[in-house]
Amino acid sequence: MSNEINYCVFLGRSGVGFLHRLLKYILPKNRLRGDSQKPGLRMSGYSWLTVLMGVLLIVGLWLFAWQQINYDYDRTIQEASHDAMNLTKSLEEHVRRVVASADKDLLNIKKTYERDGSLSPVLADTVKNAANGPTLKQVAVINEQGRMVASSF
Numbered sequence: 135m136s137n138e139i140n141y142c143v144f145l146g147r148s149g150v151g152f153l154h155r156l157l158k159y160i161l162p163k164n165r166l167r168g169d170s171q172k173p174g175l176r177m178s179g180y181s182w183l184t185v186l187m188g189v190l191l192i193v194g195l196w197l198f199a200w201q202q203i204n205y206d207y208d209r210t211i212q213e214a215s216h217d218a219m220n221l222t223k224s225l226e227e228h229v230r231r232v233v234a235s236a237d238k239d240l241l242n243i244k245k246t247y248e249r250d251g252s253l254s255p256v257l258a259d260t261v262k263n264a265a266n267g268p269t270l271k272q273v274a275v276i277n278e279q280g281r282m283v284a285s286s287f
Contacts, residue, residue: 232269239264239273247275247283257284 246260257275265273265286275284 235267236269239267239270243273243275253283261286 243257243260243264246254246257250256261273261275261284264270273286274282277283
């Protein structure tokens with residue numbers, strides 16, 4: 135029987151033999167083979183336990199960091215979705231308010247035209263006031279013959 139230390143590490147396709155390459159790089163050859171010429175350099179069972187605990191600690195820390203990154207990513211996505219929903223709701227409220235204001239102004243112009251008829255000074259003032267408001271920029275009243283009766287131009 136040889137005193138050679140047997141070990142095998144399998145960490146998936148990319149990690150086969152990772153510990154072997156690590157130990158081969160770090161430790162001299164006589165430590166791995168257990169040469170009797172230098173007994174002080176031979177690794178004991180506790181040394182392997184220390185190396186194993188170190189590897190497990192590093193793997194655990196990487197897993198914890200990976201879990202934290204995924205948690206932060208998911209939380210960021212949720213917050214962005216929530217913010218987008220709030221912006222959508224505020225845009226919808228703004229559009230409703232603008233359309234309601236424009237509808238109110240146009241209904242006021244319609245009532246004035248139906249009540250006073252064409253070419254009245256009240257209609258001209260109503261059209262000019264509606265065009266000066268925040269929702270309408272240009273307003274024109276066209277009669278049933280297709281002629282412009284009043285305009286804010």
